[in-house]
Amino acid sequence: MINAFTVDVEDYFQVSAFEGHIARDAWDRQPSRVEANMHRVLDLLAEHGVKGTFFTLGWVAERYPAIVRRIVDGGHELASHGYDHTRVTQMDPAHFRRDIVQAKQLLEDAGGIQVNGYRAPTFSFRRDNRWVYDILLECGYRYSSSVAPVKHDLYGIPDAPRRPYRDESGMTEIPISTIRIGERNLPCGGGGFFRLYPYALTRWCISRVNAADGQPCIFYMHPWEIDAAQPRQQGVKLKTRIRHYMNLAKVEGRLRRLLTDFRWGRMDEVYPT
Numbered sequence: 001m002i003n004a005f006t007v008d009v010e011d012y013f014q015v016s017a018f019e020g021h022i023a024r025d026a027w028d029r030q031p032s033r034v035e036a037n038m039h040r041v042l043d044l045l046a047e048h049g050v051k052g053t054f055f056t057l058g059w060v061a062e063r064y065p066a067i068v069r070r071i072v073d074g075g076h077e078l079a080s081h082g083y084d085h086t087r088v089t090q091m092d093p094a095h096f097r098r099d100i101v102q103a104k105q106l107l108e109d110a111g112g113i114q115v116n117g118y119r120a121p122t123f124s125f126r127r128d129n130r131w132v133y134d135i136l137l138e139c140g141y142r143y144s145s146s147v148a149p150v151k152h153d154l155y156g157i158p159d160a161p162r163r164p165y166r167d168e169s170g171m172t173e174i175p176i177s178t179i180r181i182g183e184r185n186l187p188c189g190g191g192g193f194f195r196l197y198p199y200a201l202t203r204w205c206i207s208r209v210n211a212a213d214g215q216p217c218i219f220y221m222h223p224w225e226i227d228a229a230q231p232r233q234q235g236v237k238l239k240t241r242i243r244h245y246m247n248l249a250k251v252e253g254r255l256r257r258l259l260t261d262f263r264w265g266r267m268d269e270v271y272p273t
């Protein structure tokens with residue numbers, strides 16, 4: 001079973017949790033770490049012979065086209081994470097269209113290939129913004145991986161399907177992996193949960209997705225999650241601080257085990273659309 005290894009390419013200061021602390025027009029004045037962190041992530045994948053999918057911000061492609069070229073040259077899939085990490089819930093249809101068109105163009109210009117995949121910032125699709133799929137299709141995207149079928153205070157559609165499905169618009173949605181425990185879905189597709197759970201629990205969950213559900217795991221991480229030395233943001237809530245900084249130093253070691261214990265590939269290889 002080949003699982004999908006995905007990376008949301010953004011810098012540490014672009015996460016939604018810091019939105020109220022670092023304005024978008026201050027991003028260019030922050031010490032950038034995305035390039036160095038991406039080299040570490042790409043080195044790690046190369047070491048293990050793994051290809052993955054990189055959902056990259058247009059903002060990053062615009063400033064660091066060399067990262068985009070290394071993604072493409074390494075045989076990975078280049079995909080879109082929107083332009084500047086504005087959540088879909090904060091955009092009207094016209095704004096959303098501008099955002100995803102701009103991101104696709106910047107990525108395709110830097111990478112010299114066609115971009116088919118999209119992941120919404122902070123999994124910000126909701127039941128009431130289904131128009132996103134029509135617009136994604138119209139703008140040339142072929143699949144989305146923007147739904148977390150979990151109950152969470154910041155994101156998620158708890159009762160969304162746990163397997164890939166075709167929306168009534170015709171768009172393919174590939175949700176982040178969960179396992180079913182009683183009446184609830186437990187997130188097990190990475191992100192903060194990869195840092196929160198002991199590695200053995202992550203491994204058990206992924207094995208269960210593979211064996212009990214007969215599904216590939218859709219796993220995701222961010223380049224800033226392997227960067228324990230990143231600048232610490234002052235004045236954020238305790239919950240945000242714990243979520244963002246917890247176990248950063250453990251991630252690289254855990255990734256080495258993850259990349260060894262399972263087989264991984266690109267999203268468009270695991271689920272061709």
Ligand SMILES: [Zn+2]
Nearest residue numbers: 008010121122
């Ligand atoms: Zn993101």
